[in-house]
Amino acid sequence: MTERIYKMRKGLEYIEGLSDQELTNWVRRFLAENRSHPLSIPSKDTYKSTILLQFYFMSTNSDFRRRFERASLDLVNSWRASADPSWQEPADSLDYFAELLAIVGRIRISDTYSRLLVLAKSEELKKKVGLGVDLHSQLLRVLFGFGMDENRQDLEYIIDRDIEDLHYTALCFRRSWELDFQKGIENLPILLEYYHRDHSIDAEGTLNRFIRRLGQKGFKKEFLNMLQKLRDPYYTDLCNIMKNIGIEPDLTYFEESDRFLIRWREKDKIIQIFIEIPEKLNEKLKKPMEAMYLWMTERDENIGWSDIVPQPAPAPGAIS
Numbered sequence: 001m002t003e004r005i006y007k008m009r010k011g012l013e014y015i016e017g018l019s020d021q022e023l024t025n026w027v028r029r030f031l032a033e034n035r036s037h038p039l040s041i042p043s044k045d046t047y048k049s050t051i052l053l054q055f056y057f058m059s060t061n062s063d064f065r066r067r068f069e070r071a072s073l074d075l076v077n078s079w080r081a082s083a084d085p086s087w088q089e090p091a092d093s094l095d096y097f098a099e100l101l102a103i104v105g106r107i108r109i110s111d112t113y114s115r116l117l118v119l120a121k122s123e124e125l126k127k128k129v130g131l132g133v134d135l136h137s138q139l140l141r142v143l144f145g146f147g148m149d150e151n152r153q154d155l156e157y158i159i160d161r162d163i164e165d166l167h168y169t170a171l172c173f174r175r176s177w178e179l180d181f182q183k184g185i186e187n188l189p190i191l192l193e194y195y196h197r198d199h200s201i202d203a204e205g206t207l208n209r210f211i212r213r214l215g216q217k218g219f220k221k222e223f224l225n226m227l228q229k230l231r232d233p234y235y236t237d238l239c240n241i242m243k244n245i246g247i248e249p250d251l252t253y254f255e256e257s258d259r260f261l262i263r264w265r266e267k268d269k270i271i272q273i274f275i276e277i278p279e280k281l282n283e284k285l286k287k288p289m290e291a292m293y294l295w296m297t298e299r300d301e302n303i304g305w306s307d308i309v310p311q312p313a314p315a316p317g318a319i320s
Contacts, residue, residue: 004040011039012055016064024071027052031075032096047131049102056107069109076100076112098130098138105142113151116143120158127167136162137171144175152179163187169194170206177210181218184210185225192234195241207241 005011018026029035031048041051056068079097104112119125120143125135140162144155156179163172173191177184188210195203214222230238 003038005038006040008054008058011041012058014039015055016059016061020067020070023067024074027068027071028075031099032093047099047102049099049106052103053106069107069111072100072103072107072109073111076104076109077115094128094130094135096130097125098133098135101130101135101138101142105138105145108146110146113143113146117151117154121154126165134167137168140168140171140175144171155179163190166194166197170200170202174206174209177213181213185222186229188226189229189234192230192237196234196237204241204244208244211241
C-alpha cells in the first residue's frame with residue numbers, strides 16, 4: 001500500500017513521476033471525485049484547481065509542465081455535458097468543469113480553444129452553475145483571454161449574440177470594444193440599459209474603464225456620437241458615470257458657434273473641451289442635452305432648450 005504523502009514538495013515529486021496516462025487519470029480523479037491518494041490534501045475550502053496550479057508553478061521541470069498542460073487539454077476535450085435537456089447532470093460534474101476552466105484560463109492553454117468555442121456556440125452552459133459561478137460567463141472569460149485574432153469572426157458572433165443577455169452584457173461589451181472601439185460605441189446603449197436596471201458594480205466598472213479609455217481626444221471625437229445613440233433615461237446614467245471619474249458636462253451653450261462645454265478633471269487641473277454641434281444634429285441633440293442640463297442643475301423637469309442661457313461665442317484662440 002502506497003504511503004500517504006503530507007508535504008507539498010513530496011506531493012509534487014510524486015505527480016512529476018507519473019506517466020502521461022497516470023497523470024491524466026490522477027488529475028481527473030482529484031478534480032472530479034476529490035480523490036487525491038496518495039496525497040493527503042485535507043482542505044475543503046480551497047479550490048482543487050488552485051492546488052494543482054500551485055504544483056504546476058512550483059515545478060521547475062518543463063517536461064512535467066508540458067505533460068500537465070496536455071492532461072488538462074485531454075480532460076477538457078473529454079468532458080461532456082448531457083445532450084438530453086431533461087436529464088440534469090450531477091452538480092459535481094459542473095464543478096469539475098469549472099475547475100478545468102480555472103486551470104486552462106490561468107495557464108492559457110490555447111489548444112483548448114476549439115473545444116471551448118464549440119461549447120460557447122452551443123450555449124449549453126448558459127445559466128448552469130459550477131463552483132457558484134455561471135459557467136458560460138467563466139467560459140467566455142477564458143475564451144476572450146486567449147486573444148486569438150485569427151478567430152475574431154467567431155468571437156464577434158458570440159459577442160453580438162450574448163451581449164443582449166444581461167447576464168453577459170458587461171463581459172461581452174468589454175471584449176467588443178477591445179476588438180473594435182466603434183463597436184463599443186454602438187453597444188453603449190445596451191450596457192447603459194444593464195446599468196440602469198440594477199446599477200451593478202460590474203456594469204459601472206465597465207463603463208468607467210470605457211470612458212477613461214476614450215481619453216480627452218476620443219471623448220471629444222465620440223461624445224456626440226454617443227449621445228445620438230442613447231434614449232431616456234440613459235442620458236442621466238451616462239452623466240453619473242462621467243461625474244464619478246471627474247468629467248462634468250457643463251452645458252453652457254454657445255449659440256453663435258453651436259458649441260457646448262465639458263470640463264475634464266485631471267489630477268489638480270481642469271481641462272475644458274468645447275464640442276461643436278453640427279447644424280443637422282442640433283434639433284436631434286436637444287433632448288439629451290436638456291436631460292444632461294437637468295442633471296447638472298437639478299432644476300424643474302419642465303425646463304426647455306430655450307432655458308439654456310446663450311453665451312457669447314468663445315474668443316478666437318480659446319481652448320478647444
